[in-house]
Amino acid sequence: MSATASEKKPSAVDGRLTLEIARITERAAVAAAGWRGKGDEMRADQAAVQAMETALDEIDVDGKVVIGEPAGAERLALDQKVGRGAGPVIDVAVDPLEGVTGCAKGLSNSLSVLAFAEPGGLLHVPDAYMEKIAVGPGYPEGIVDLDQSATENVTALARAKGVAVTDIVVCMLDRPRHGPLLAELRGLGVAVKLLPDGDIAAVIHAANSDDTGIDVYLGSGGAPEGVLAAVAMRCIGGQMQGRLILDTPDKRAKAREFGLSDPNRKYWANEMARGDVLFAATGVTDGSLLRGVRMLPSKVVTSSVVMRSWSRTTRWITAEHRR
Secondary structure (H helix, E strand, O other): OOOOOOOOOOOOOOOOHHHHHHHHHHHHHHHHHOOOOOOOHHHHHHHHHHHHHHHHOOOOOEEEEEEOOOOOOOOOOOOOEEOOOOOOEEEEEEEEEEOHHHHHHOOOOOEEEEEEEOOOOEOOOOOOEEEEEEEOOOOOOOOOOOOOOHHHHHHHHHHHHOOOHHHOEEEEEOOHHHHHHHHHHHHOOOEEEEEOOOHHHHHHHHHOHHHHOOOEEEEEEEHHHHHHHHHHHHHHOOEEEEEEEOOOHHHHHHHHHOOOOOOOOOEEHHHHEOOOEEEEEEEOOOOOOOOOOEEOOOEEEEEEEEEEOOOOEEEEEEEEEEO
């Protein structure tokens, strides 16, 4: 159920791609940063998408987009081939600009995100919402579960940590749909950190509890972002569950097109992201995970995180790009 380092040897996801994947998210983040605070979501997103597509096509991989831009997009759409066509065969998950609204409004937590996996390694999901719950490593298997109430989950965590429920810190997106969940948690005296955007970053925070002080991520967000977050969880360790919110006949029909026949199924991180995986994110705006792009007179400075499941490494990269 939880993320395990089951790979005995490196896969086709060559370790040399670790630096390449960071370069790609850096270029997308810098392109999007030119549109920070300008109120134009479409142009910010288009700039990031074009930069990421161009950078992907410059590396020696035979890649296919399996988590991509929404249906009808001209770039980085589902099943698009990327890379030069030579080198390792990989599946690619892209989110060139997570937190589009935040970027356009100059708010926090906008990121450029990318993942590489072995062929067939990533769960194919429709553009829908997903319920999610995530905790860091060190807990018994199944300590949290989407079928339990928020009260049951935080109580179980408090018991496992040997602390009071009021000492538990929950992270979630600040959304109206989370109103009942927020009321339940605050009724228990639980501390809640509300993020304006970026549930990929929020899940990573829960997995890095020792550094962030956040014990658990709860709530719903995009399903493609859920798969990308699962890649990060595979690299860091911990437990994550996701369940698609398929509350209309059209959504259930779309899920069946992706081979997802059970609308109530819960997916663990190692079911959403299997085998050897790479994850990278670069900050566009300043956020709780990464600093945003800094445009200086002589250089551009980017802040990124790169992770790999096989080696269980996390690299924090500050790069200076000379003008």
